Amino acid sequence: MCGVVGIAGKSPVNQMLFDALTMLQHRGQDAAGIVTCHNGRLFLRKDNGMVRDVFHTRHMRALLGNYGIGHVRYPTAGSSSSAEAQPFYVNSPYGITLAHNGNLTNADEIHDDLFKTDLRHMNTDSDSEVLLNVFAHELQKRGKLTPTADDIFHVVTRVHERCKGGYAVVAMITGHGLVGFRDPNGIRPLILGSRDTDDGVEYILASESVALTALGFKVERDVMPGEAIFIDDAGNLFTKQCAANPHHSPCIFEYVYFARPDAIIDGISVYKARLKMGEKLAQKILREWSEDHDIDVVIPIPDTSRTSALELANTLGVKFREGFMKNRYIGRTFIMPGQQLRKKSVRQKLNPVELEFKDKNVLLVDDSIVRGTTCNEIIQMARDAGAKKVFFASAAPMVKYPNVYGIDMPVKNELIASNRDVEEIREMIGADRLIFQDLEDLKQAVRTKKVPELTDFDCSVFDGIYVAGNIDESYLDGLERKRNDSAKKTKDGYIDLNIDAASVDLSGIKEN
Numbered sequence: 001m002c003g004v005v006g007i008a009g010k011s012p013v014n015q016m017l018f019d020a021l022t023m024l025q026h027r028g029q030d031a032a033g034i035v036t037c038h039n040g041r042l043f044l045r046k047d048n049g050m051v052r053d054v055f056h057t058r059h060m061r062a063l064l065g066n067y068g069i070g071h072v073r074y075p076t077a078g079s080s081s082s083a084e085a086q087p088f089y090v091n092s093p094y095g096i097t098l099a100h101n102g103n104l105t106n107a108d109e110i111h112d113d114l115f116k117t118d119l120r121h122m123n124t125d126s127d128s129e130v131l132l133n134v135f136a137h138e139l140q141k142r143g144k145l146t147p148t149a150d151d152i153f154h155v156v157t158r159v160h161e162r163c164k165g166g167y168a169v170v171a172m173i174t175g176h177g178l179v180g181f182r183d184p185n186g187i188r189p190l191i192l193g194s195r196d197t198d199d200g201v202e203y204i205l206a207s208e209s210v211a212l213t214a215l216g217f218k219v220e221r222d223v224m225p226g227e228a229i230f231i232d233d234a235g236n237l238f239t240k241q242c243a244a245n246p247h248h249s250p251c252i253f254e255y256v257y258f259a260r261p262d263a264i265i266d267g268i269s270v271y272k273a274r275l276k277m278g279e280k281l282a283q284k285i286l287r288e289w290s291e292d293h294d295i296d297v298v299i300p301i302p303d304t305s306r307t308s309a310l311e312l313a314n315t316l317g318v319k320f321r322e323g324f325m326k327n328r329y330i331g332r333t334f335i336m337p338g339q340q341l342r343k344k345s346v347r348q349k350l351n352p353v354e355l356e357f358k359d360k361n362v363l364l365v366d367d368s369i370v371r372g373t374t375c376n377e378i379i380q381m382a383r384d385a386g387a388k389k390v391f392f393a394s395a396a397p398m399v400k401y402p403n404v405y406g407i408d409m410p411v412k413n414e415l416i417a418s419n420r421d422v423e424e425i426r427e428m429i430g431a432d433r434l435i436f437q438d439l440e441d442l443k444q445a446v447r448t449k450k451v452p453e454l455t456d457f458d459c460s461v462f463d464g465i466y467v468a469g470n471i472d473e474s475y476l477d478g479l480e481r482k483r484n485d486s487a488k489k490t491k492d493g494y495i496d497l498n499i500d501a502a503s504v505d506l507s508g509i510k511e512n
Helices: 014-023 057-062 107-116 127-142 149-162 209-213 253-258 270-288 306-316 339-349 373-384 422-429 439-446 473-483 485-490
Strands: 002-008 031-038 041-048 067-073 088-090 096-104 165-173 177-182 191-197 200-206 218-222 227-232 237-241 297-300 324-326 350-352 361-366 389-394 433-436 504-506 509-511
Touching: 002 014, 002 096, 002 165, 002 177, 014 031, 014 057, 014 067, 014 200, 014 209, 041 057, 067 096, 067 165, 067 177, 088 127, 096 107, 096 127, 107 127, 127 149, 127 165, 149 177, 149 227, 149 237, 177 200, 191 209, 200 209, 209 218, 253 270, 270 306, 270 433, 270 439, 297 306, 306 361, 339 373, 350 373, 361 373, 373 389, 373 422, 422 433
Parallel strands: 041 509, 297 361, 361 389, 389 433
Antiparallel strands: 002 067, 002 200, 031 041, 031 067, 088 096, 096 165, 165 177, 177 227, 191 200, 191 218, 227 237, 324 350, 504 509
């Protein structure tokens, strides 16, 4: 999972890009990058680390220009080396930089075609570099000195035809403009905003609405599945549907876990969806555990589950309390490699407030249960703090299948629910009671009357149905070899030939 932003401005965009990436930091804490364009020259800074650590004053001063794109990364495939920090760049044609959120499910196949047929070389294992080279190759085939909007839309059409999976893309064509597009199923989010200035209209494309509103941009609308946006160097905006058969099926896990609660994605309030998740889950508790549920207090596991837990407590008529204090300098644990590291991180991240647990029957609420490692640790922490009984509720259904569209979720045999029922999971995590959200209830929680046409979602981690198709057992087996914990331990064992920390001037790109 990653966050992307692109800005076509009327004044320097370096600070706006920095601020937007800070607002999107929750979508990626592994690496960050910004590239800007000024007088036909690119200025690039990218490296591993948080936004505040990658960009210092000297870097910001060197990021010149009124156009630019930015990226924050969680590694979902390939390596976590700084060589794979984005944006990526190719020199021909024009000079193109690209940032990508998502995952191509046929990246290996395209990689071979690009090398053998299109004669293009790639220096990393990232599918984002594959996507960039597809875009560049198709644009080069147009053979234009100056690409038009129609050329850009033809190229995006070809990208949709060649690339399978989930992707939201921002790209900058040096001296010609900014491009944004979304996969034909709209799995990964992308939002368009605008702002009036004395010099004309500025435009922004970003993964979440929070990046727009924080900068004072007005949210215009979501980029539609398969649609492309082109803002030329004069600031003119062009749009076109570039997919033959688009079908809107956004990733439902965005609403469960990844997006900020104050975000609006595809017209749906993440906050309101999470409130409804809590209400639906409370109703299930009343059905299955009866009104005599024996719960004294509801405690969320910070931070994502807080909204759902609050509404759950209200619906049950039970006290809601903050029982865990969070250290905000520890990253999201289900993406961390290795069980021991995840267990250690849980203890470092959360500390119980004993008076909220002592001699009480506690219902802990989390957004989801993935490996179950953190659940086990948290339940034990609650018992150590004096809880009589510890019940556990998941605001999401059982996660049974890996994600293939850009979330670095564990492989199937590392998912605690992959081949177990609720009672077996309860025993493994050590809870006195355990309950999961029903999938249909989750869908109803996310749906809204404001967007009646949006009824379908990618729920593949829950039901194993991959909306973009082309996923079989052989693909999942290959994914398992790449993603399992033992593979991650050795993935970065190579020499990085990319220059990513020094200030250099190479082929028109200045990297700081």
